[in-house]
Amino acid sequence: MTVLEQPGAYRPTPPPAWQPRTDPAPLLPEAEPYRLLGTDAAAAADPDLLLKLYAELVRGRRYNTQATALTRQGRLAVYPSSTGQEACEIAAGLVLEDRDWLFPSYxxxxxxxxxxxxxxxxLTLLRGDWHTGYDPTQYRVAPLCTPLATQLPHAVGLAHAARLRGDDVVALAMVGDGGTSEGDFHEALNFAAVWQSPVVFLIQNNGFAISVPLAKQTAAPSLAHKGVGYGIPGRLVDGNDAVAMHQVLTEAVERARTGGGPTLIEAVTYRVEAHTNADDATRYRADSEVEAWRAHDPIELLEHELRSRGLLTDDVIRDAREAAEQMAARLRERMNEDAPLEPMDLFAHVYAEKTSQLREQAAQLRAELDAELDAEEER
Structure with a gap:
């Protein structure tokens, strides 16, 4: 007797007790990217929020141009510009409470x-000095993550642990469209959904995973639809609409905080600059495509709304630009200073307790440094 011939071992259809675990309808994202700017709903937006977003967008754009210039001057090894994506970036940085955590990509x-x-x-990581130049626990910002999507399971783990402890903490994890093709992305979503972890996933769909267009990565209707398969609601939003981004992220964070579980947000935006300063984007996209997206610039979209409400005064423009220039000047000045080097730091943050090999290598380096110092003193 085969396995299939055994009584009750095979059914051509699922047993009557089978039923969907989750109604898929509430999980489906919008048919078109959600937006506020340019619609009647934008009139309800808080003027103070609009002005805050504007000042941060202007500062962010100036930061991108200054950091790109620093790569040409040899002060940065590489810089992945987010020009054109500033609305996603700024909104993500502003919606969290002090106790929450941000898990960024590079x-x-x-x-x-x-x-x-x-x-x-x-910029410390991109300068090549350290893996991260800030204390993650001080700012509740995980190290800028170069490996694709590996920060997503970390965000889920932290959010799950916080929930088990009873801490009122939400994790916001950012990833690019290319990162959604990684196994870590799928593992993170599955665990987050099963555990109902207080985590928000933000996909910045900027059109390309380096040179690979989205159409060659997925056949899904949208990246936001990918949440349905895990039982996570998806949201599709105009990533260049700073006000819509802020609203959608705020709602997702609040949903996570109040026990509603994770949300997957796809922000449709565009990478105006090359992937990094080492990339030649003209090899895989046309200038006309880039110019079409420049017409949907996040700063210009917000400026139009501010003008229509009489909020974009000469003083507002001047203050925003002056603050951005002051930041750029400080950035240039400090980045032109050579960072002090301490060779023994090579062994300081590898293991909590040094291995015998590390102790041996550290002793060898210390002996060589002492010998060099003695030689200099004798001269």
């Missing part, structure tokens, strides 16, 4: 800065 320096990280410290 392109999310502006989100970290909006969260309070020092602008120079945010």
């Amino acid at each position: 392109r999310d320096t502006l989100a970290a800065i909006a969260r309070g990280v020092d602008p120079v410290s945010a």
